[in-house]
Amino acid sequence: LNSDTFAQSSNAVSTGVPFLLIGPNSRFAAMGETGTAIADDASAMHWNPSGLAFQTTGTEVNFTHSPWLAGLNIGDLFYDYVAGRKYIKSINGTVGASLTYLNIGEIIVTDETGRETGNNYKAYEMAFDVAYATKLSPSWGVGITTRFIYSRLSPNNLQVGNEKGTGTAFTTAFDLSCMWRPQTGANWLKNKFSFGLNLSNLGPKISYVDAAQADPIPTQLRFGFAYDVVKSEFNNLTLTADFSKLLVNRYYDDANQPQSDPFYKAIFTSWKGGPEGIAKTIQTSVGAEYWYGAPRLIALRAGYFYEDPSNGNRKFVTLGAGIRYSVYGFDFSYISAIEENHPLANTLRFGLLVNF
Numbered sequence: 001l002n003s004d005t006f007a008q009s010s011n012a013v014s015t016g017v018p019f020l021l022i023g024p025n026s027r028f029a030a031m032g033e034t035g036t037a038i039a040d041d042a043s044a045m046h047w048n049p050s051g052l053a054f055q056t057t058g059t060e061v062n063f064t065h066s067p068w069l070a071g072l073n074i075g076d077l078f079y080d081y082v083a084g085r086k087y088i089k090s091i092n093g094t095v096g097a098s099l100t101y102l103n104i105g106e107i108i109v110t111d112e113t114g115r116e117t118g119n120n121y122k123a124y125e126m127a128f129d130v131a132y133a134t135k136l137s138p139s140w141g142v143g144i145t146t147r148f149i150y151s152r153l154s155p156n157n158l159q160v161g162n163e164k165g166t167g168t169a170f171t172t173a174f175d176l177s178c179m180w181r182p183q184t185g186a187n188w189l190k191n192k193f194s195f196g197l198n199l200s201n202l203g204p205k206i207s208y209v210d211a212a213q214a215d216p217i218p219t220q221l222r223f224g225f226a227y228d229v230v231k232s233e234f235n236n237l238t239l240t241a242d243f244s245k246l247l248v249n250r251y252y253d254d255a256n257q258p259q260s261d262p263f264y265k266a267i268f269t270s271w272k273g274g275p276e277g278i279a280k281t282i283q284t285s286v287g288a289e290y291w292y293g294a295p296r297l298i299a300l301r302a303g304y305f306y307e308d309p310s311n312g313n314r315k316f317v318t319l320g321a322g323i324r325y326s327v328y329g330f331d332f333s334y335i336s337a338i339e340e341n342h343p344l345a346n347t348l349r350f351g352l353l354v355n356f
Contacts, residue, residue, distance in 0.1 A: 026066075
């Protein structure tokens, strides 16, 4: 039992709770799903928690809403994300917290004849994160996140063959990350370039019915680069690129039963297939963001996301815009899928932030 149908991940390697891979921020979503090297708002807890280390002023609350998988025409399927962060001088770092909620919708229960039983229920998945990030030097930041994951695909007891279980599951995970934003050096580098790396969803498997066939959670390696090609008083243009790979290894044992390595082993065993095979498992995205104003006022964004046909075959163009006024900000993003009738086609995300 899993929820791959309802999440963004469509990789050839399936996992449990793939909703954890959904990019929560409409700003970075509009830039081709890139954000690992920027991560300069409260949603850094998803893209790169170490980005919080460079956010040392004020307090921010960031909210995103999306009618999810618009291409499937499921009216009650939606995704919500809320995050907050605050710098605390006494602990020399920034703390953050976030809540992710995927509403899968109402599940209609029928009997063996196909008639509704009246025992319909709502299915959903959610995760609560707590993060801490600090600077090791003016140019280097590190961060760690602890994640509590709850999946409620059914409130009822389930039976698969001779095995009985429940339609709900719980597990935990953590992220490790770093970011380099050079504050010294050549003029073309300092305060213009950034590099980020995030190893996310490190944790035990999640199971509903058979613990022996538990699903691995989507452990993922993300790294990215960003560069300000234009940086002046009124005009700023940033180019960014992200690369990500699922660190999950699934296989069949000698009895032809599906198995998967624990996360601490899969970090190494998932790199198989030679250079060409590994390259096919890496998702690539690029994006651009233009800001006008002093301070920043209006933004235009665009990006492109690519996934190899043998590992999900997601290919789409992203567009978006944003505005800032006083302590408020509003962003939106739009996915234009290249493939016809793709479930992600016409997906919208709306974001609101308040920076005190």
